Amino acid sequence: MASRAYGACVLCQRAVVVRMTCRGMSAAAHPQSQVDFLNGAPHRKHPGVTNLKTLRLPEELHRAAQSVIHSAEVSGLTDRARSLTNMLWSRKRAAEDSTLRKKAMSLEKVLWERAKERRGDLDEQVLEARIKKKVLSELKRTTYRWTPIKYDEQLGVVYMAARLAGGYAAVRRALNEIKKRDPSFAPHSLLDFGSGLGTAVWASHFCWGDSLKEMVCVDSSGPMNTLAERLLKGDNEKAEPHIKQVYFRQFLPVSPKVQFDVVVGAFSLSELSSKKERDETLFTLWRKTSSYLVLVENGTKEGHQILMEARDILLTKQEKTVHDTRAASVFAPCPHELMCPKLARLSAPPCNFNQLYHPLPLPGQPDRQTEKFSYLILTRSEPAEADGEGLDWARLIAPVLRRPRHVHCHMCCPDGQLQHVVVTARKHSRDVYRCARSSDWGDQLPIIQQEEADVQSDSE
Known part of the structure; x- marks a missing residue:
């Protein structure tokens, strides 16, 4: 044994x-x-690993938002917030004039060819008038009717109830990419274009805290700027803002030599009326970037395409007058600077990402929701400088x-x-x-x- x-x-x-x-x-x-x-x-x-656990709004921001909602007493807030969310998610860019002209000419050509086959005794001028009418009718029926959204005080509160927590989650997740992969980066200044409720300020403050000494929020909507300032003060006009050195503007700083360590444009490029305006705005934002440019859009095909257009423009085109000669390079999420392989496939879903978050408590809403977003981060640093491990x-x-x-x-x-x-x-x-x-x-x-x-x- x-x-x-x-x-x-x-x-x-x-x-x-x-x-x-x-x-x-x-x-x-x-x-x-x-x-x-x-x-x-x-x-x-x-x-x-760049994923974050289910995010909550900062406690001060959460309390301020609830106070604003309570004092505003907007009727049917939950339903209006849901409708606004659906509208923003399905929103498309405005059709370009050149695209409409090409479409009209193509349609007119088809109608003329059909008319020649069965024209009969119709006068040519009458036929031309009918064809033009049909073309206009078809263009109206098939073209997305884009109109700018004008936020007043009440619609601002509805937007806050609908998008404050989700927008914060998307921006925080994008900024976390920089914080995780470039831990030595300590920005002193931030520019937030299309700042809305100031979510980029709150998200960047969480990431870098007192390192930030100047934060400029630019939004063309006066009521939205006022609401963002109320949130910073905890909905108390006499109180000191929770985050200091935050300045609100309705226009971008004029001087081309003024730069910021981080420039953010969240859900703002899609709200510009034309490709020309988007391109000009992109170059302006890039001029004002000294380290990182962070762009965030809805995780739809439309949002993804807007970001890929922005990526290609800043990587391949250059302005006549250049104040900072450091070239742009992609930091995230793309691991390369080639054409996006998803755009090459017609049936491919857009490149997007998910972030779980706790929304503002509204009747009938779940405790946890998912923000689906697309993002793009460009840097003036060489990739190896900012990102040795994940290059x-x-x-x-x-x-x-x-x-x-x-x-x-x-x-x-x-x-x-x-x-x-x-x-x-x-x-x-x-x-x-x-x-x-x-x-x-x-x-x-x-x-x-x-x-x-x-x-x-x-x-x-």
Whole structure:
């Protein structure tokens, strides 16, 4: 009996040695080891994680918003907030005059060809008048009727109830990307274009606190600026603002040499009336950027396309007069500066991301909601300066599907391609597998080296 027990013990020891040897061989076979990129951090907190837990508004902002809602006494606030949210989500850009002209000429040509086949005895002038009338009627029917939104005091409160928490969550998530990947960055100044309720001020204050010494909010709506200032003062005109050195303007600073460490444009480009105005505004915002330009839009195809147009303009075009010669480079979320692969696929969903948040408490609303948004961060620094770890990492562009012993990851890669990769510990190393399993939509993952046969098309 003693000899059997001894033999069993020897077998156990051998099994342990074999497992340890295999682990050592596996680590040597995979270049992406824990030593390479984890820097001692646990897998769930690897350098590519940028996701945030369910966000709440800062307590001071939450209390001030509730006080404003209570004092305003807007009838049917919940229903009006829901309707405004739906309208803003489905909102499109104004149709360009050149696009309308091309559409009208094409339609007119088709109608003339049809008319020639069955013209009969109709006078040509009468026929021309009829065709023009049909063209105008068809354009009115099929063209999105864009009109600027004019916020008065009451509509401002409705907008606050609908969008304060969601807008804060989106901007905070975007700014967290900078804070996580460039921890030494300590901005002293901020410019918020289309500032609305001042959510960028609150989000940036949470990220960098007293480092910020000057924050300029620019919004063309006087009532919206007044409401944002009320929120800063806790809905008490005599109180000191919770965040100091915040200045409200209705127009951008005139001097082209005045720059800010961080410039934010959240849900504002889509509210400009034409592509020309968007382009001019983009160049103005970039001129005023000394470090980071942060743009956020709805996570719709429209919002994504607006951001990709902005990306291409600032990367490829240059103004005649340049005050800061440092070129633009993409910081996030794109891991490359090639054409967006999603735009190349007509049926592909837009590149967007999710952030959970707690909304303002309104009757009939759930305690948690999801903000779906698209964002773009450009920097004047070289990518290697601001982002040594995640420079060549892919971006997760869909929820991670966790299965027994494998994980499905849909990624946008540094080579400009979309990939659907099935990550396993055997193929990609234990560390990469555990990092993938701990990651989620919007995070970054190290490049996964594997044979071409293991990579599936992202459309599958």
